[in-house]
Amino acid sequence: MSEAYVHGYDPRENERLRDQAGTLVDLLHSDTSYPSGSVVLEAGCGVGAQTVTLARRSPGARFTSIDVSADSLAEAKRKTDAAGFTNVQFQQADICALPFAPESFDHVFVCFVLEHLSRPVEALTILKRVLRPGGTMTVIEGDHGSTYFHPDSSAAHRAIQCLVELQRLAGGNALIGRQLYPLMVETGLEAVHVSPRMVYVDSSRPDLVDGFTRKTFTAMIEGVRKSATDAGLIDPESFDAGVRDLRRTAEPGGVFCYTFFKGVGRKIQE
Numbered sequence: 713m714s715e716a717y718v719h720g721y722d723p724r725e726n727e728r729l730r731d732q733a734g735t736l737v738d739l740l741h742s743d744t745s746y747p748s749g750s751v752v753l754e755a756g757c758g759v760g761a762q763t764v765t766l767a768r769r770s771p772g773a774r775f776t777s778i779d780v781s782a783d784s785l786a787e788a789k790r791k792t793d794a795a796g797f798t799n800v801q802f803q804q805a806d807i808c809a810l811p812f813a814p815e816s817f818d819h820v821f822v823c824f825v826l827e828h829l830s831r832p833v834e835a836l837t838i839l840k841r842v843l844r845p846g847g848t849m850t851v852i853e854g855d856h857g858s859t860y861f862h863p864d865s866s867a868a869h870r871a872i873q874c875l876v877e878l879q880r881l882a883g884g885n886a887l888i889g890r891q892l893y894p895l896m897v898e899t900g901l902e903a904v905h906v907s908p909r910m911v912y913v914d915s916s917r918p919d920l921v922d923g924f925t926r927k928t929f930t931a932m933i934e935g936v937r938k939s940a941t942d943a944g945l946i947d948p949e950s951f952d953a954g955v956r957d958l959r960r961t962a963e964p965g966g967v968f969c970y971t972f973f974k975g976v977g978r979k980i981q982e
C-alpha cells in the first residue's frame with residue numbers, strides 16, 4: 713500500500729480537514745449513528761475531524777480510532793478531550809497490520825483514507841476481518857473528477873488535475889468515489905448501498921462558500937502547489953492562474969459543485 717500521503721500533516725492541512733468535516737457534518741453523517749454498547753473501529757482518523765461527530769452522534773458506542781500518524785492522533789485526542797468525550801480511545805496502528813482480534817468490532821468506519829492507498833480492496837479486506845458477521849462497514853470518499861463550477865476555467869481544471877496526478881504517482885486515486893460500489897462488492901460485503909452526496913455552493917450559502925469552496929477545496933489544491941511544480945506537472949504561473957479561477961467561483965455569482973460518495977455494506981453472516 714502507499715506510504716506517501718499526498719496532503720502531508722502540516723497545521724494548515726489539519727485546519728482544512730477540520731473545516732471540511734465541520735461544513736459537511738449533515739451531508740455525510742446524518743444517517744450514521746451506532747447503537748448503545750456497540751464497538752466501532754474508525755480507521756485512519758487523522759486529526760479527529762470525523763471522530764468528534766461520530767462520538768457525538770453515538771454517545772453510547774465505544775470508538776477505537778486508529779491512524780499511522782502519532783502527531784495526528786495526539787491532535788485528535790486533544791480535540792475529543794476538549795469536547796469532553798470519553799467514548800473514544802486512540803491507538804497508533806496501520807490498517808495493513810491491525811493489532812486486533814478477528815471479529816472484534818461491530819462496525820467499521822473509514823473516511824477519506826482509501827483514496828491514499830494503492831490497494832484499497834486489500835485494505836477493506838483486512839478491515840472486514842476485524843468486523844463481526846452482520847456488522848457494517850461505512851466508507852466515505854470524494855472524487856475530484858466530480859468537480860464543476862461557474863465561471864468554468866480550463867486553468868482551474870488543470871490545477872485540480874495536478875492533485876489527481878500527484879495522488880496517482882503516490883499510489884492513490886483521487887477519483888475513487890465513483891468506484892466505491894465495485895470495491896466494496898469485490899471485498900465481499902453484502903447489501904452494499906452507495907449514495908452520492910453532492911455539495912452545491914452558490915452565493916446564497918455563505919457558510920459553504922467559505923467552509924467548502926474556499927477553505928476545503930481551493931485550500932486543498934493550493935496545498936499541492938510546490939509538489940506539482942517540483943514534479944514538473946505544471947509551471948507556477950499556470951497553477952496560480954488555476955487557483956485564482958477557483959477562488960473566483962467563491963465570489964458573488966460563482967457556483968461550485970462537488971460530489972462525495974458514501975457506501976455502507978454488511979459482513980455476511982455465515
Ligand SMILES: C[S@@+](CC[C@H](N)C(=O)[O-])C[C@H]1O[C@@H](n2cnc3c(N)ncnc32)[C@H](O)[C@@H]1O
Binds near residue numbers: 713755760778825
Ligand atoms: C485525508 S486523512 C482523513 C482523516 C479523517 N478520516 C478525516 O476524514 O478527516 C487520511 C488519513 O489516513 C491516514 N492513513 C493513511 N494510510 C493509513 C494506513 N495504512 N493505516 C492507518 N492510517 C492511514 C493518514 O495518516 C491520514 O491521517
